[in-house]
Amino acid sequence: MEQDTAHAITQTLQHKLAGQEVSTSIGVPAFVQNQIRQTLTEIMEVPPVSLMEKINAQKPFVILLLGPNGAGKTTTTAKLTHWLKQRGKSVVLASADTFRAGAIEQLQTHSRRLNARLVHHAYGADPAAVAFDAVKSAQARGEDVVLIDSAGRQDTNQNLLRELEKIVRVAKPHYKIYVGEAFSGQALLTQATEFNKAIGINGFILTKIDSDAKGGTAISLLHQLKKPILFLGTGQKYEDFIEFKKEYIIERVV
Numbered sequence: 591m592e593q594d595t596a597h598a599i600t601q602t603l604q605h606k607l608a609g610q611e612v613s614t615s616i617g618v619p620a621f622v623q624n625q626i627r628q629t630l631t632e633i634m635e636v637p638p639v640s641l642m643e644k645i646n647a648q649k650p651f652v653i654l655l656l657g658p659n660g661a662g663k664t665t666t667t668a669k670l671t672h673w674l675k676q677r678g679k680s681v682v683l684a685s686a687d688t689f690r691a692g693a694i695e696q697l698q699t700h701s702r703r704l705n706a707r708l709v710h711h712a713y714g715a716d717p718a719a720v721a722f723d724a725v726k727s728a729q730a731r732g733e734d735v736v737l738i739d740s741a742g743r744q745d746t747n748q749n750l751l752r753e754l755e756k757i758v759r760v761a762k763p764h765y766k767i768y769v770g771e772a773f774s775g776q777a778l779l780t781q782a783t784e785f786n787k788a789i790g791i792n793g794f795i796l797t798k799i800d801s802d803a804k805g806g807t808a809i810s811l812l813h814q815l816k817k818p819i820l821f822l823g824t825g826q827k828y829e830d831f832i833e834f835k836k837e838y839i840i841e842r843v844v
């Protein structure tokens with residue numbers, strides 16, 4: 591857990607616990623555990639958001655998925671497609687990673703399996719132009735959601751930030767989701783803060799929670815950036831994707 595968040599938790603707990611009298615019927619361990627749960631709930635409080643409500647209100651609803659190299663953007667784009675299709679939405683995929691070898695084919699495979707239309711250009715093409723074409727064609731065809739899968743780079747590479755800024759300017763996504771690895775802790779906070787400053791992030795999806803010991807990153811992220819976590823990636827399959835609930839993390843921690 592990030593240091594400031596850990597400090598905020600211990601401070602809050604100290605206020606809640608110091609000088610408290612605990613009845614023997616509850617017992618100290620259960621009392622303390624309850625206070626920890628309550629503290630974590632408060633620390634993780636952010637304004638609630640319903641992605642589906644937003645999608646229903648705007649057609650096509652355009653979502654940009656962004657984040658560092660290998661975080662799981664493309665897999666998450668596919669999982670989100672699956673989730674949306676199960677809920678009766680038509681989905682268009684924009685292959686705005688024209689940088690990494692194999693990126694277009696990777697998304698193409700998902701688009702075939704999931705029966706979602708794919709918009710792509712050649713490698714080296716302008717990612718913003720791909721995103722723009724996807725949005726325009728979705729408008730013309732009356733499709734519900736456009737998911738823009740963007741490229742990753744190591745850390746907060748300036749070229750990538752410029753590329754993402756251009757996608758945002760040109761394709762005007764309604765929602766920008768930062769995809770990060772649940773176990774990357776402080777590195778994720780630092781990167782997400784930088785991406786947020788440069789292009790503005792609306793929410794998060796944390797991947798690979800199946801390989802994270804606890805979920806302290808989720809707590810720190812909510813406490814520090816005050817933006818919602820929408821989903822958690824819990825494995826490599828399309829179904830390994832759950833809507834975020836604070837309780838899920840609290841159960842892992844307490």
Ligand SMILES: Nc1nc2c(ncn2[C@@H]2O[C@H](COP(=O)(O)OP(=O)(O)OP(=O)(O)O)[C@@H](O)[C@H]2O)c(=O)[nH]1
Nearest residue numbers: 659660661662663664665742797798823824825826
């Ligand atoms: N265990 C586990 N693996 C995941 C999860 N999400 C993604 N992965 C794996 O992480 C690896 C990278 O996933 P990609 O979706 O290609 O990541 P990316 O961010 O698109 O990568 P670049 O486009 O190269 O930046 C793949 O092997 C995925 O199967 C998850 O929730 N759990």
Ligand SMILES: [Mg+2]
Nearest residue numbers: 663664687693
């Ligand atoms: Mg990718």
